[in-house]
Amino acid sequence: MRKQFAVLGLGSFGRSVALTLESMGCDVIVVDKSQETIQEISDRVTYAITxxxxxxxxxxxxxxxxxxxxxxxxxxxLEAGIMATLLCKEIGIPMVVAKAKNKLQGTILKKVGADTVVYPEIEMGSRVAKSLLATEFTDWIELSNDYSIVEVAVPKPWVGHSMAELGIRSKYGVTVVGIMQKGSVNVEFDPQMPLPESGLLILVGANKVLEKIGKLEK
Known part of the structure; x- marks a missing residue:
């Protein structure tokens, strides 16, 4: 049975992945917002969508x-990458590979659900395609009408408790992608670490959930 993959975004890296997968006998769906780009590749892949x-x-x-x-x-x-990663996992795609420019971006993409992060400056698109087959904020950044990234002061009821103890993701439905203290962001934090009183949490989630967290006692 032919394997089926979707490639979202058709820069040089995305094109390389898509065409390599197609050449190796896979069904490949490509998606890009540029109609011109889609037309250029439409006859070389299984299905192309603008x-x-x-x-x-x-x-x-x-x-x-x-x-x-x-x-x-x-x-x-980055905003598009985060949003696409969240949606792909929510709608049930079993393996999501996300492209990142640097380690910080890669860590964030992993936090929101990417199974694998690749850095195209190091790994060519063709290599990534082959590996798929081989392995069977105080600040608010709007990602879409429904999802955002925010920086929020650690709510008073959470201070001194760890993220694992609070069950933030399972109970509240948001993902902590970083902790900020004294102007420094830590994205490789220990989920067992007690949350600091003076810290900021960087959260990704649905706006309606983030708004509720923002109203927790400070």
Whole structure:
């Protein structure tokens, strides 16, 4: 049975992944918001779609039940990469590979659900395609109408408790991607570490959930 993959974003890296997978006998769906780019590749892949990869409807239309994995190739736009990663995992794509420009970006993408992060400056698209087959904020950044990244002071009821103890992801439905103290961001924190009174949490999640957390006693 032919394996099926989606490639979201068609820069040079995304094109390389898509064409390598197609040449190795896979069914490949590509998605990019540029109609011109889609037209250029449409006769070289199984299916080409002009759409915004941050839109749930566009990704849901890919037939996710049949996909073996997705490659998110939009490292130049972190917000789009985060949103696409979240949506791909939410709609049930089993393997999500995300492109990142640096370690910080890669860590954030892993935190929001990417199974694998690749750095195209180091790994060529063709190599990534082959590996898929081989391994069967105080600040608010809006990602979409429904999702955002925020920086928020550690709520008073959380101070002194660890993220594991609080069950932040399971109980509240948000992901902690970093802890900021004294102007320094830590993205490789220990989930067993007690949360500091003076810290800021960097959270990713649905706006309605983030708003509720923001109203917790400070």
């Amino acid at each position: 759409a915004d990869i941050t839109e749930r409807e566009a990704l849901s239309a890919l037939g996710t039940r049949n996909l073996d994995g997705a490659v998110i190739a939009v490292a130049e736009n």
